[in-house]
Amino acid sequence: MPIPPDGDSRMKVGRRGVLAFLVAAPTLTVAVRLGMGAEAAPTPASIPSLPDVSDFADLGDLLTAAALPTSRLLTLQITTANRVVLELPRAEVGQGISTAVAMIVADELDARLSDVDTPLSDARRALVWNQLTGGSNSVRSLYGPVRALAAEARARLVTAAAQRWDLPADRLVTRDTRVVAPDGRTATYGSLSAAAAKVTAPAVSARPKPESQHRVIGRPTRRVDARALVTGSAEFALDVAVPGAMAAVVARPPTIGGTVASVDDSAAKGMPGVVAVARIPTGVAVVAETFGQAIAARDALKISWGPGPVSELSDVDIRRQLRAAVPPFGPLSLLTPRIDAEFDFAFVPHAPMETNCAVADVRADRAEIWASSKTPIYAQQTIAAELGLPQDRVTMHVTRGGGSFGRKLFFDAALEAAQVSRKVGRPIRLMWTRADDVRHGRMRPATHHRLRVTHAAGQVLSYEHRVASVQTDFRTGIGEALSAMFADLVPPAYPQLVFRLTEKVPYNFGLVTELLNEIPLKLNTASWRSVYSATVRAAEEIMVDEVARKLGRDPVAFRRATLQTARGRAVLDAVASRGKWGRPMPAGHAQGVAYHEEYKSCTACLVEIDATDPRRPRVTRATIVADVGRPINPKGLEAQLLGGLTDGISTILQAGAHIDHGLPLESSFSDFRYARQRHTPSDVDIHIMPATGEPGGAGELGVPAAAGAVANAYARATGTSPRSFPINFDVDFTPLPR
Amino acid sequence: MPRYSFTVNGKPVTVEAPADLALLWVLRDKLGITGPKYGCGVGVCRACTSHLDGAEIQPCVTPVADCAGREVTTIEGLADGDTLHPVQQAWLDEDVAQCGFCQPGQIMAAVALLRRTPNPTDEDIDKVENVCRCGTYFRIRQAIKKAAAH
Numbered sequence: 001m002p003i004p005p006d007g008d009s010r011m012k013v014g015r016r017g018v019l020a021f022l023v024a025a026p027t028l029t030v031a032v033r034l035g036m037g038a039e040a041a042p043t044p045a046s047i048p049s050l051p052d053v054s055d056f057a058d059l060g061d062l063l064t065a066a067a068l069p070t071s072r073l074l075t076l077q078i079t080t081a082n083r084v085v086l087e088l089p090r091a092e093v094g095q096g097i098s099t100a101v102a103m104i105v106a107d108e109l110d111a112r113l114s115d116v117d118t119p120l121s122d123a124r125r126a127l128v129w130n131q132l133t134g135g136s137n138s139v140r141s142l143y144g145p146v147r148a149l150a151a152e153a154r155a156r157l158v159t160a161a162a163q164r165w166d167l168p169a170d171r172l173v174t175r176d177t178r179v180v181a182p183d184g185r186t187a188t189y190g191s192l193s194a195a196a197a198k199v200t201a202p203a204v205s206a207r208p209k210p211e212s213q214h215r216v217i218g219r220p221t222r223r224v225d226a227r228a229l230v231t232g233s234a235e236f237a238l239d240v241a242v243p244g245a246m247a248a249v250v251a252r253p254p255t256i257g258g259t260v261a262s263v264d265d266s267a268a269k270g271m272p273g274v275v276a277v278a279r280i281p282t283g284v285a286v287v288a289e290t291f292g293q294a295i296a297a298r299d300a301l302k303i304s305w306g307p308g309p310v311s312e313l314s315d316v317d318i319r320r321q322l323r324a325a326v327p328p329f330g331p332l333s334l335l336t337p338r339i340d341a342e343f344d345f346a347f348v349p350h351a352p353m354e355t356n357c358a359v360a361d362v363r364a365d366r367a368e369i370w371a372s373s374k375t376p377i378y379a380q381q382t383i384a385a386e387l388g389l390p391q392d393r394v395t396m397h398v399t400r401g402g403g404s405f406g407r408k409l410f411f412d413a414a415l416e417a418a419q420v421s422r423k424v425g426r427p428i429r430l431m432w433t434r435a436d437d438v439r440h441g442r443m444r445p446a447t448h449h450r451l452r453v454t455h456a457a458g459q460v461l462s463y464e465h466r467v468a469s470v471q472t473d474f475r476t477g478i479g480e481a482l483s484a485m486f487a488d489l490v491p492p493a494y495p496q497l498v499f500r501l502t503e504k505v506p507y508n509f510g511l512v513t514e515l516l517n518e519i520p521l522k523l524n525t526a527s528w529r530s531v532y533s534a535t536v537r538a539a540e541e542i543m544v545d546e547v548a549r550k551l552g553r554d555p556v557a558f559r560r561a562t563l564q565t566a567r568g569r570a571v572l573d574a575v576a577s578r579g580k581w582g583r584p585m586p587a588g589h590a591q592g593v594a595y596h597e598e599y600k601s602c603t604a605c606l607v608e609i610d611a612t613d614p615r616r617p618r619v620t621r622a623t624i625v626a627d628v629g630r631p632i633n634p635k636g637l638e639a640q641l642l643g644g645l646t647d648g649i650s651t652i653l654q655a656g657a658h659i660d661h662g663l664p665l666e667s668s669f670s671d672f673r674y675a676r677q678r679h680t681p682s683d684v685d686i687h688i689m690p691a692t693g694e695p696g697g698a699g700e701l702g703v704p705a706a707a708g709a710v711a712n713a714y715a716r717a718t719g720t721s722p723r724s725f726p727i728n729f730d731v732d733f734t735p736l737p738r
Numbered sequence: 739m740p741r742y743s744f745t746v747n748g749k750p751v752t753v754e755a756p757a758d759l760a761l762l763w764v765l766r767d768k769l770g771i772t773g774p775k776y777g778c779g780v781g782v783c784r785a786c787t788s789h790l791d792g793a794e795i796q797p798c799v800t801p802v803a804d805c806a807g808r809e810v811t812t813i814e815g816l817a818d819g820d821t822l823h824p825v826q827q828a829w830l831d832e833d834v835a836q837c838g839f840c841q842p843g844q845i846m847a848a849v850a851l852l853r854r855t856p857n858p859t860d861e862d863i864d865k866v867e868n869v870c871r872c873g874t875y876f877r878i879r880q881a882i883k884k885a886a887a888h
Contacts, residue, residue: 093837094835094836094837094838094839094872095836096836222830222833223833223835225838226829226830226833226835227822227830228838229835229838229841230813230822230826230829230830230834230835230838230841230842230845231773231813231814231816231817231822231826232772232773232774232812232813232814232842233773233814234838235772236772236775236839238766238772238776239772241770247763247767272739272756273756289767289768290755290759290763290764290766290767290768291763291766291767291776292759292760292762292763292767293756293759293763295779351871352837352839352871353775353777353783353785353837353839353840353869353870353871353872354775354777354837354839355776355777400837400838401837402775402837402838402839402840403836403837403839403871403872404837405871431776433779434777434778434779434780434783635833636833639833639836639872639874639877642873642874642876642877643836643872643873643874644873645873646870646872646873646874646875647873650873668778668780668782668783669777669778669782669783669869670780670782674869674871675873675875676866676867676868676869676875677863677864677865677866677867677868677875677878677879678864678865680873680875680876681876682860682863682876682879684876
């Protein structure tokens with residue numbers, strides 16, 4: 001086992017002890033080694049046992065530690081064509097991880113960024129717990145191992161050049177994917193790769209360079225795949241050319257989880273381009289030459305549907321159940337003056353631009369799948385089991401994803417594509433229509449929050465936050481990793497543990513308790529960008545404003561006085577200064593501020609809103625400051641914070657889903673009102689604090705602060721206390737017929 | 739089945755398709771032109787935005803029959819060889835794309851906007867309806883302004 005037995009040294013390994021070793025290969029290929037002076041060769045793949053949850057400060061620490069043992073299976077290769085290749089065991093869904101990791105490699109290896117490739121790895125079953133994309137943890141878990149790989153490779157390349165030129169290795173320098181001698185001779189890494197693979201011991205240090213010498217890490221850098229994205233050549237799952245693949249869509253029930261009672265497909269089968277109709281567990285698939293023809297034929301199916309598990313469930317019932325499920329406050333808080341508040345948050349579909357989709361080519365003895373997936377190993381396992389094939393007979397290619405926000409933790413489209421391909425005997429391109437995606441896809445669970453703050457002499461004495469949520473489905477996706485990891489832990493299982501490892505009050509509020517209770521409704525939910533924090537911390541930031549108001553304190557000054565960390569105060573000060581907190585605003589306009597810390601990062605957001613028409617509010621200006629410890633790519637980080645801002649604007653003001661008889665009424669972006677250009681500010685200032693430590697997470701960081709700031713600005717502009725989000729959420733549209 | 743001839747990105751094509759088959763599926767499923775993306779199928783999200791005789795269309799709601807004898811331009815036809823269109827270049831300069839799925843449509847919508855309104859105001863840019871679920875709107879705005887100044 002590569003992990004030392006005791007928990008403390010395990011963490012030290014995670015932070016400091018990542019080295020690399022040589023893999024037997026004709027050209028230079030290095031892999032990670034764990035621990036100082038440990039064995040120089042990889043041990044056989046084995047499933048490590050996991051430490052107790054209490055060893056970890058947050059979910060990211062746990063995920064990083066879980067990923068570390070199999071980090072030795074990450075490899076970095078130098079090809080003879082002078083390409084530096086690191087197969088990335090993560091999903092690229094827009095968050096920019098393929099750029100960030102390429103930057104880390106380029107910096108440590110002294111390679112040109114344009115010479116580095118970070119293709120997405122197929123599912124590799126040996127990468128247990130290290131091929132999960134989630135928890136804003138990709139940079140946190142890869143920063144150490146990837147630098148170790150690159151540093152080892154660089155040392156061996158320098159050694160090979162020294163041998164070739166008969167020069168002392170320490171006289172050589174590296175730059176631009178080459179080794180350079182004092183006399184000006186150069187050799188590309190590609191030309192040295194074969195010799196470097198034969199180096200037995202590097203003649204120069206194989207340790208990562210000091211962070212003070214970073215020249216790529218920390219430099220604002222454009223996406224490595226930007227040109228492909230703006231020319232239309234970037235390949236998403238349904239863009240992959242699989243010969244003979246046919247288009248498939250699935251007729252889905254009029255209520256989530258409904259069943260097929262009977263099907264009359266006689267009309268559909270005779271329609272142009274139709275190839276086959278096939279029953280699968282989730283509905284009736286129609287296969288045709290084009291998606292347009294498949295959709296037309298699907299509409300011609302005559303299906304009698306049986307009820308589903310939530311056929312009788314609508315928003316009013318869910319709200320009632322949530323209110324009944326909120327854990328009670330403690331008795332202590334009754335003794336002093338108190339402030340109570342309750343908040344409701346609606347369901348929010350993930351609705352990535354790329355609807356749920358996959359390509360599958362299932363043969364008698366093997367299968368090949370193409371899909372964007374944050375859990376490709378679990379997808380491979382599940383599809384293999386479904387098809388009755390050994391896991392290694394299923395190849396799971398991970399394609400770039402057109403957004404995720406948590407959705408691609410689940411791989412239901414890949415499973416359906418495999419089912420249809422097996423039934424029909426052809427390669428299948430399966431796509432969910434937008435209405436399928438909004439109505440039968442997954443959602444951020446609806447929540448109800450009760451908060452109680454007690455205070456005396458201008459100080460908060462206690463803070464209680466009680467949350468009832470529709471159950472968050474962690475069973476696949478992050479649940480695969482977590483379920484395995486948490487297998488030894490006591491119930492009540494994942495939601496409580498995720499909640500415990502992610503939710504933290506950043507203020508000195510005396511006695512603080514946060515409790516969660518989830519109700520097990522059979523709706524399709526999943527982690528949604530920033531998971532519990534998107535609602536829990538947003539509600540809390542609204543409460544902080546209300547407490548400040550009650551105590552006669554300025555919202556920024558009150559936060560500043562109660563924030564626990566100097567880092568947090570610095571971020572808040574910066575946002576107040578850059579955002580001109582307190583500047584005069586016209587009637588109906590106001591500023592709002594909020595703060596959030598998670599993933600070892602912290603951020604503050606200050607927005608200005610025009611709510612002169614409270615039904616059509618517009619955030620007009622936004623200032624965001626973030627401290628992520630060590631930014632890898634500030635430009636990519638700013639993009640993530642910008643996305644979080646848009647999520648905050650959308651979910652607080654206008655975007656959610658209504659459940660009626662077990663199905664969302666919304667079916668497209670016409671009624672699921674995710675923000676468009678006209679709803680977003682034309683003045684945005686995002687500032688990243690300088691590096692001070694280890695990289696924290698950032699992909700989800702921006703959402704809670706943005707949501708809180710928008711809600712607080714709206715409240716101040718309108719003189720109201722919004723309690724239910726999104727604020728403008730009438731059913732003022734005609735729902736698409738079921 | 740009827741046949742329709744038109745040009746796509748300057749090349750003549752002839753396809754056999756039902757008259758009401760949406761251009762999006764002719765492009766993607768018959769011609770292998772995958773830059774235009776499906777995002778809703780009802781002309782709302784505009785991820786598929788392309789041009790017909792130089793004007794903005796949503797191919798997901800444009801019957802192929804309407805294209806007969808006309809000129810279709812998709813994102814693939816915007817650059818001049820290796821030289822990007824100024825709007826594409828502005829998108830690169832501003833590092834607009836995140837997942838990138840909507841960006842072909844965003845770029846084609848921006849090109850159409852700048853043809854109609856060479857120096858758009860913020861209010862003009864507000865009228866671009868294309869959805870970006872990654873929320874890149876501010877960078878889209880900056881890129882449109884940059885391309886307009888080009």
